[in-house]
Amino acid sequence: SNEYRLKAIKEIASENATGVMPAAPANIDFYGEDVFNAEAMRTYLPKDICKKLFATIDDGAPLDPSIAGEVAHAMKKWAIDRGATHFTHWFQPLTGSTAEKHDSFLEPEDGKAILAFSGKNLIVGEPDASSFPSGGLRSTFEARGYTAWDPTSPAFIKRHGNGATLCIPTAFCSYTGEALDKKTPLLRSIQALQKSADRLMGLFGVAPQKVTVTLGAEQEYFLVDKRFYLQRPDLYQAGRTLFGAAPAKHQQMEDHYFGSIPSRILNFMNDVEKELWKLGIPAKTRHNEVAPAQFELAPMFEEVNLACDHNMQIMEVLRQVADRHGLVCLLHEKPFAGINGSGKHNNWSVNYGKTNLLNPGKDPHQNAIFLTTLCAVIYAVDTHADLLRMAVASAGNDHRLGANEAPPAIISMYLGDQLADVVDQLEKGDPKSSKQAGALKLGSDTLPPLPRDATDRNRTSPFAFTGNKFEFRAPGSSQSCSEPNVILNTIVAEAFDIIADKLANVPADKFHEELQNLLQKIVKEHKRVIFNGNGYTDEWVEEAAKRGLPNTRTTMEALQALNKKENVALFEKYGVFNKRELDSRYEVNMEDYHKKIHIEGEIARDMAKDIILPQAIEAYSAALKANEMALNQGFPALDSYAKPLGEGIKKLLAAIEVMEKALASKHEDILNGMLDLRLVVDSLEKIVPDEKWPLPKYREMLFIY
Ligand code: ADP
Ligand code: MG
Secondary structure (H helix, E strand, C coil): CHHHHHHHHHHHHHCCCCCCCCCCCCCCCCCCCCECCHHHHHHHCCHHHHHHHHHHHHHCCCCCHHHHHHHHHHHHHHHHHCCEEEEEEEECECCCCCEEEEEECEEEECCEEEECCCHHHHHEECCCCCCCCCCCCCCHHHCCEEEEECCCCCCEEEEECCEEEEEEEEEEEECCCCECECHHHHHHHHHHHHHHHHHHHHHCCCCCCCEEEEEEEEEEEEEEEHHHHCCCHHHHHHCCCCCCCCCCCCCCCCCCCCCCCCHHHHHHHHHHHHHHHHCCCCEEEEEECCCCCEEEEEECCEEHHHHHHHHHHHHHHHHHHHHHCCEEEECCCCCCCCCCCCEEEEEEEEEECCEECCCCCCCHHHHHHHHHHHHHHHHHHHHCHHHHHHHCCCHHHHCCCCCCCCCCCECCEECCHHHHHHHHHHHHCCCCCCCCCCCCCCCCCCCCCCCCCHHHCCCCCCEEECCCCEEECCCECCCCCHHHHHHHHHHHHHHHHHHHHHHCCCCHHHHHHHHHHHHHHHHHHHHHHECCCCCCCHHHHHHHHHHCCCECCCHHHHHHHHHCHHHHHHHHHCCCCCHHHHHHHHHHHHHHHHHHHHHHHHHHHHHHHHHHHHHHHHHHHHHHHHHHHHHHCCCCCCHHHHHHHHHHHHHHHHHHHHHHHHCCCCHHHHHHHHHHHHHHHHHHHCCCCHHHCCCCCHHHHHHCC
């Protein structure tokens, strides 16, 4: 197979860059053309029905079942006008990906057929989805789950070469109403936050308004040429390389980050964006990331439920368009050891009506609301660091968190110098005295303007305040955005309630004084979670330990948060998960973790045995022959060449044997076995003749495209 590797390089070398597009007016009229959005609804639905549907979508009014038939009819008409012959309920099972089971609109009639789609087809589905993991929530005799239309996320059309399918975003539940998916808890958590925000804002004299949680999810990914990818069973089976010696040059020069984007990649990005824009997904930013062959796509922020759905679509579009360009998009958190991994920065904020609660306001009233929200988040993140860590735990992310170039597994918050100073003042301030030098008085002071430019950004913090939102940087590149936001919404709902509880009976003239006392107390008790320094250093790890902040390095440990009594109580109180749902998630995630490790272990063993070993032996026997010939000719033996190969083979055989045993043992042994095997294979890569090496090398995958 080594010849294929060299052939791929030759082919890539002979491919010409595409020409440059002639100047012509750009056009974005197609934006949203594959979404059943407000405009499509207005076109295809009678006015009164439209109004009812908008009330459900915009104000969360319960769906009037009597309109389902007409909505379905309009949606079908719209979809078939755009070429769709099939529809599917599109949902997000606990596997972490999306699921779809297509039905055609076909209905036979008198030997011919018509295209039909009923209200019932729209509202509920009963996929025979018994093979999805449910962590014991469904025993097989009650295996069926059902899907329920989520009208707040618009239906869209997915296209492929010769057809199109109408996709209807749905929640996926068991017949007993338990969540079997990632969307249901998210919707519940938004409701929880609405309730708590109403209570807290009421105390500030703000009339009830709709809570809109916003999410902007920055998506990092790698691209490699498909020809290399297909020669790496580890990549196409596990999504990451299990072997590969560090190339001389990787990211040391930091010359890739924000560098000029190669034209093959730009063509890919353009096509991705076109597809996303058709789907009404507001792709906005594109750039080279830190590692070679690593890139990022960021959409503009949207309502969190929609943004989560959109992120799932973004990942799919990235993969599919890459394929059309002869590339493969790697969404794994750590496809290449030793260079940066990929994350998904979760930019999160809460709006009450039109006001972003994390926007430091212009007047004392808005300032007080901002600081209260800020302190609520500080309280929540410190108190529930375990849940945030749990929400980003996966086999893939274990390779990233805590490595030297990702946010550490310690959850801390970065506020920036100026806001840290404000919080400092809050802590020191004495609300009873009149304004002291440097002390902030809630209800009468305004805040100094906080900088929002990128220079004030600390990129090493897992949870950073960035002007008017928090950026949670620990989520992994391949994971659904749902979990992190379910947790954020729930823990902040609780923090709002705790603050509201304390202020509920305070007379109006004492409100700001009491609020100040309370925020001061929160800062005092929870400021340990605030850290403005470099989160990638060993000093921080030590310091964090002194502060008593948990440093949860592995998925196994992190998932324990799902079992803690206080966490079960929290989720039950807010109606986000019941105990059975939490247990099921624990089980599903644990199983997923163990399966992945085991699969990787087997891949590593197989590759070592049937790809690396034969090639190393061939190189060794060639070396021995050369040695013999040299001796016959009266030249000194070529020991320094042959010997390391022989020794490498010996080590390889031993490591394979250890791996073999590890596979029958516990997962720590598998992980260690893989590390040892990798060391041996990677050192062989450095001594086996290049033309004989069977696997595309790091330097090739990362630099040749
Ligand atoms: P960067 O972090 O790369 O410097 P930005 O902070 O400007 O860039 O934007 C990152 C992401 O944050 C984008 O997806 C953007 O839409 C999103 N974002 C901006 N404001 C908000 C907000 N209020 N709520 C949620 N996301 C936001
Ligand atoms: Mg960012």
